[in-house]
Amino acid sequence: MEKIVSLCKRRGFVYQSSEIYGGMNGCWDYGPLGVELKRNVRESWWQDMVTCHDDMSVLDGAPEAFEMCGLDCTILMDPQVWKCSGHFDLFHDKMIDCRDSKRRYRHDQVRGRWVEAKGERIFVTVNADLEAEETEARQKALKYFGYRSKDSDKLNWDVEFICLTEVSDHSRVLAPDSKELGTLTEPREFNLMFKTQVGALYDEDSVVFLRPETAQGIFVNFKNVIDSTRVRIPFGIAQVGKSFRNEITPRHFTFRVREFEQMEIEFFCNPASSQEWYRFWRDRRLDWYQRLGLSGERLRLREHDSDELSHYSTGTADIEYAFPFLAEGEFGELEGVAHRGDFDLRSHMDGKLDPKSDPLEVELGEDGKPLWRGSGRDLSYRDPISNERFVPHVIEPSGGVDRATLAFLCEAYTEDEAPDDKGNLRQRVLLSFHPRLAPIKVAVFPLVKKDGMPDRAKAIYRELKQYFNVFYDEKGAVGRRYRRMDEVGTPFCVTIDGDTIKDGSVTIRDRDSMEQRRLSVGEVITTVQKAIRSQGQEGLSCP
Ligand code: ATP
Numbered sequence: 001m002e003k004i005v006s007l008c009k010r011r012g013f014v015y016q017s018s019e020i021y022g023g024m025n026g027c028w029d030y031g032p033l034g035v036e037l038k039r040n041v042r043e044s045w046w047q048d049m050v051t052c053h054d055d056m057s058v059l060d061g062a063p064e065a066f067e068m069c070g071l072d073c074t075i076l077m078d079p080q081v082w083k084c085s086g087h088f089d090l091f092h093d094k095m096i097d098c099r100d101s102k103r104r105y106r107h108d109q110v111r112g113r114w115v116e117a118k119g120e121r122i123f124v125t126v127n128a129d130l131e132a133e134e135t136e137a138r139q140k141a142l143k144y145f146g147y148r149s150k151d152s153d154k155l156n157w158d159v160e161f162i163c164l165t166e167v168s169d170h171s172r173v174l175a176p177d178s179k180e181l182g183t184l185t186e187p188r189e190f191n192l193m194f195k196t197q198v199g200a201l202y203d204e205d206s207v208v209f210l211r212p213e214t215a216q217g218i219f220v221n222f223k224n225v226i227d228s229t230r231v232r233i234p235f236g237i238a239q240v241g242k243s244f245r246n247e248i249t250p251r252h253f254t255f256r257v258r259e260f261e262q263m264e265i266e267f268f269c270n271p272a273s274s275q276e277w278y279r280f281w282r283d284r285r286l287d288w289y290q291r292l293g294l295s296g297e298r299l300r301l302r303e304h305d306s307d308e309l310s311h312y313s314t315g316t317a318d319i320e321y322a323f324p325f326l327a328e329g330e331f332g333e334l335e336g337v338a339h340r341g342d343f344d345l346r347s348h349m350d351g352k353l354d355p356k357s358d359p360l361e362v363e364l365g366e367d368g369k370p371l372w373r374g375s376g377r378d379l380s381y382r383d384p385i386s387n388e389r390f391v392p393h394v395i396e397p398s399g400g401v402d403r404a405t406l407a408f409l410c411e412a413y414t415e416d417e418a419p420d421d422k423g424n425l426r427q428r429v430l431l432s433f434h435p436r437l438a439p440i441k442v443a444v445f446p447l448v449k450k451d452g453m454p455d456r457a458k459a460i461y462r463e464l465k466q467y468f469n470v471f472y473d474e475k476g477a478v479g480r481r482y483r484r485m486d487e488v489g490t491p492f493c494v495t496i497d498g499d500t501i502k503d504g505s506v507t508i509r510d511r512d513s514m515e516q517r518r519l520s521v522g523e524v525i526t527t528v529q530k531a532i533r534s535q536g537q538e539g540l541s542c543p
Pocket of ligand 1: 213245247254255256257258260262333334335336398399400401402403404
């Protein structure tokens with residue numbers, strides 16, 4: 001992971017936000033290449049799910065043909081939205097504070113291990129990731145008991161590391177950044193929504209929230225979309241945009257951050273066929289990641305167990321990736337696909353639903369009135385053919401643009417060996433992105449800076465620029481220029497040499513196989529176009 005993070009900074013993919021002021025925790029900026037990569041992820045999703053969606057065909061595994069459209073909603077919304085959605089009351093993580101170090105931790109993320117020595121048993125917590133936690137725990141315990149390294153065998157450890165949530169007595173806990181016992185507070189609820197204010201006066205009524213997900217903008221516009229377009233159920237609304245969560249412990253590079261981008265679909269369907277649609281979206285979304293390059297064992301689909309499901313959901317699956325910062329066998333969520341029933345539309349219609357009741361009922365306050373009132377609008381749907389009226393069920397594939405981008409980066413990072421200009425084998429670093437995701441599609445090089453080659457190369461660069469993002473480079477040995485392009489994942493390099501001046505042909509070199517062929521410029525364009533659409537993209541990408 002360290003190699004990937006360092007490459008990202010060195011070559012302009014990702015920088016720490018506000019770095020010259022020491023860096024802002026949980027915030028990352030995308031550099032000149034990162035912004036192209038992330039745009040390609042986002043645009044591939046939008047093309048495949050929305051603009052290139054064929055409303056008339058029945059896709060593999062789908063019960064029938066369906067329509068898709070898009071939305072772009074505001075980040076600031078009426079606070080009532082978050083009261084009815086449940087985020088105001090329930091979007092919490094538990095945090096604990098350390099009275100000694102003044103640090104704050106997420107309760108379920110602190111790990112540690114019980115150890116006994118000199119007749120005392122304590123729970124030693126650590127900051128380190130899984131690979132290094134054993135070493136850190138040993139060093140802390142040795143220091144606490146006043147032992148030297150050679151006395152390690154005097155420490156009697158419990159078999160495994162466990163989560164702090166399993167420890168009820170904090171008085172025996174050695175906090176991650178303290179040398180004393182019992183400095184951690186009891187866990188407290190912490191709402192993850194960022195608060196801000198609208199208008200010049202700061203009071204209770206001016207408080208609004210930065211959206212923690214894009215989905216609610218879709219639900220509250222459901223009626224608008226139905227009334228202003230000709231879409232009919234089943235259909236989906238897609239949205240891509242920024243979301244904000246005040247994560248207590250942002251970590252793992254861009255995996256868990258406070259400001260991120262989501263790509264979400266709310267798919268509205270008849271309750272009778274909702275299970276079939278759930279299975280369709282779950283499989284389709286997995287397939288999307290596979291087609292764009294996450295095809296190996298590091299990607300998996302995990303169905304939630306029944307005790308993991310929200311009370312309103314009859315099925316949820318996570319698409320997960322084995323990120324390199326996780327321990328062997330561990331996976332991190334890329335996207336969740338959830339069957340949400342009619343929970344969201346009903347909440348926005350009637351008011352916040354009682355999370356404990358089943359069947360769903362509006363939650364009442366102490367005065368017997370609905371706790372958080374809904375919009376009062378009728379968000380049910382009448383089928384124009386059968387005349388049946390129902391509140392649609394919703395399937396929600398909800399993915400993160402930043403997490404997907406990070407997974408594509410991690411998967412693409414490869415080290416191999418290749419001969420340099422003198423024929424000696426040297427280590428080569430490459431990002432083997434799918435050509436559709438690659439920030440630069442083609443690099444154009446004149447072989448040498450003379451004999452009219454730079455002028456000819458610049459003309460070819462301009463011609464290719466009309467189709468793709470192209471990079472021009474005339475500095476240094478050609479082998480070094482290839483390597484620089486391999487390292488940022490450029491799938492093709494085109495070299496202009498003496499023969500180009502004579503017959504117009506160029507050498508095109510493939511990033512992965514390093515094979516070279518001579519082609520005309522017209523053939524280069526079709527080769528690159530074909531590669532962008534390649535690898536089982538049929539039926540997914542724009543023709
Ligand atoms: P996690 O359990 O990892 O916190 P979540 O289940 O809360 O994620 P969802 O609410 O389902 O996540 O959000 C949908 C998607 O948004 C996630 O699959 C992920 O890709 C992305 N996402 C959520 N929180 C973050 C975050 N803090 N940083 C980056 N991406 C995020």
